[in-house]
Amino acid sequence: MLTIGTLSKKTGTKVQTIRYYEQIGLMPEPGRTEGGQRRYDNAQLDRLSFIRHSRQLGFSLDAIRELLDLSDHPNRPCHEADAIARRQLKQVEQRMARLEALRTELKRMVHECSGGRTADCKVLEVLRDHSECLTEHDEIGA
Amino acid sequence: MLTIGTLSKKTGTKVQTIRYYEQIGLMPEPGRTEGGQRRYDNAQLDRLSFIRHSRQLGFSLDAIRELLDLSDHPNRPCHEADAIARRQLKQVEQRMARLEALRTELKRMVHECSGGRTADCKVLEVLRDHSECLTEHDEIGA
DNA sequence: GCAAAACCTACACCAACTGTATCTTTTTCC
DNA sequence: GGAAAAAGATACAGTTGGTGTAGGTTTTGC
Numbered sequence: 393m394l395t396i397g398t399l400s401k402k403t404g405t406k407v408q409t410i411r412y413y414e415q416i417g418l419m420p421e422p423g424r425t426e427g428g429q430r431r432y433d434n435a436q437l438d439r440l441s442f443i444r445h446s447r448q449l450g451f452s453l454d455a456i457r458e459l460l461d462l463s464d465h466p467n468r469p470c471h472e473a474d475a476i477a478r479r480q481l482k483q484v485e486q487r488m489a490r491l492e493a494l495r496t497e498l499k500r501m502v503h504e505c506s507g508g509r510t511a512d513c514k515v516l517e518v519l520r521d522h523s524e525c526l527t528e529h530d531e532i533g534a
Numbered sequence: 535m536l537t538i539g540t541l542s543k544k545t546g547t548k549v550q551t552i553r554y555y556e557q558i559g560l561m562p563e564p565g566r567t568e569g570g571q572r573r574y575d576n577a578q579l580d581r582l583s584f585i586r587h588s589r590q591l592g593f594s595l596d597a598i599r600e601l602l603d604l605s606d607h608p609n610r611p612c613h614e615a616d617a618i619a620r621r622q623l624k625q626v627e628q629r630m631a632r633l634e635a636l637r638t639e640l641k642r643m644v645h646e647c648s649g650g651r652t653a654d655c656k657v658l659e660v661l662r663d664h665s666e667c668l669t670e671h672d673e674i675g676a
Numbered sequence: 677g678c679a680a681a682a683c684c685t686a687c688a689c690c691a692a693c694t695g696t697a698t699c700t701t702t703t704t705c706c
Numbered sequence: 707g708g709a710a711a712a713a714g715a716t717a718c719a720g721t722t723g724g725t726g727t728a729g730g731t732t733t734t735g736c
Contacts, residue, residue, distance in 0.1 A: 395733095397682060407683085412724060427732045429683055438662070446661050450636055453723070459661060462652045470655035474644060477657045481640040484633055491630045494592055498623040502616060510604050513612035515619045519588050519601065520580070537702095539713060549714080550694065558692095569701045571714055595692070683732065690725075700715065706708095 394432040403440045410440065418443060418453060418460070451480055536574040545582045552582065560585060560595060560602070593622055 400407045413419040419440060422430045442463070446456045455476055462473045497518070504514035542549045555561040561582060564572045584605070588598045597618055604615045639660070646656035 395682080406725075408726080409724065411684095416723095425732080427683085429732065442661055447723090449639060449661070459658065462655070463658050463662070466652050468652050470652050470657070473652060473655050473657040477640055477643050481637065481644055484637050484640060488630060488633045488637065491626050491633070495623065495626050495630065497591060498619055498626060501619050502623055510608050510610050510612050510615060513604075513615050515612070515615040516601065516605050519584055519591070520605070537713080548694075551692085553715090554693065567701085569714090571701065589692090677736100679735095681732100681734075684730075686728090688725105688727080691722100694719100694721075696717100696719080698716090700713105702711100702713070704709105704711080706710105 394437060396430045396432070399432050399437060399440060402437060403444050405440060405444055413440070413443065416453070418457060449480070450484060451476070455480065536576075536579060538572045538574070541574050541579060541582060544579060545586050547582060547586055555582070555585065558595070560599060591622070592626060593618070597622065 394402075396407050396410055399405070399410060405413075410419065414421060419436065422432050422436060425431060439460070442460065443456055446459060447453075451459065458476060459473060462468060462470075501515045501518050504518075510516060536544075538549050538552055541547070541552060552561065556563060561578065564574050564578060567573060581602070584602065585598055588601060589595075593601065600618060601615060604610060604612075643657045643660050646660075652658060
């Protein structure tokens with residue numbers, strides 16, 4: 393029987409986060425002691441590890457919910473899990489492409505800054521004047 | 535004299551977002567008509583363009599606040615703006631490195647999935663078993 | 677048996693918006 | 707000029723994925 397603190401250490405998840413996962417229905421309600429404290433078993437430890445690992449791979453909580461559901465039904469065809477992973481891969485590649493463009497632009501800004509007054513600072517100039525922009529970057533957030 | 539809708543179209547910013555920027559003090563309070571509607575001038579259009587362009591480059595609203603402040607004081611030395619851009623560049627490079635690792639892992643997952651039952655789905659297996667993991671990916675969020 | 681550590685609930689807060697409801701102003705068209 | 711439609715106003719809730727805090731209870735270790 394594991395306390396929430398032990399689970400927290402074993403999975404690298406904050407205690408509050410575990411309670412949060414329970415609240416949103418991602419983790420099942422665990423058993424309680426007489427005094428009302430949560431106690432977990434190994435199945436729950438595995439489930440939380442699965443969740444954390446998936447989060448580290450960039451899956452959204454919704455995607456993880458789907459994956460857990462698939463994992464709970466071993467007789468269903470596998471292509472759904474594969475599709476989720478493929479979707480995720482596509483997203484990651486899109487993000488990388490966008491970041492690559494931003495990196496180019498930022499490098500240019502930094503290299504052109506000669507260290508004078510802000511009045512003729514290239515960094516600010518580039519930000520002020522969109523037409524200086526070499527790349528198309530119309531999506532926000534990374 | 536520009537309406538908020540015109541400003542919205544010209545900068546590709548949602549109307550609500552413009553009002554939100556005003557609320558958090560990033561945009562100044564504009565003039566109003568008799569009836570209470572906002573009216574903007576070109577200076578404000580430029581400022582909003584600056585904000586949007588900076589957001590597209592991944593700067594946080596806090597960083598943009600600093601940059602706007604620098605931009606408002608042309609006699610200050612430029613190295614602060616340069617430092618902000620360098621910080622941003624470093625962040626972008628870190629994100630790219632992390633995404634690169636995730637991409638490798640996801641590719642591996644997708645390629646190994648043979649399309650059988652979820653019981654022996656490689657995608658789920660990888661997520662279940664952290665020890666299969668080729669990369670170190672302990673930071674979350676991208 | 678008592679202090680300290682770990683736990684409990686409940687709620688507020690973070691970024692950076694977006695969406696909704698309800699109402700008023702402005703524009704457009706006949 | 708007057709009706710209808712488009713655009714604007716405020717205020718507040720919701721989004722994602724958590725984190726932080728306050729104030730109280732339970733468990734553990736010596």
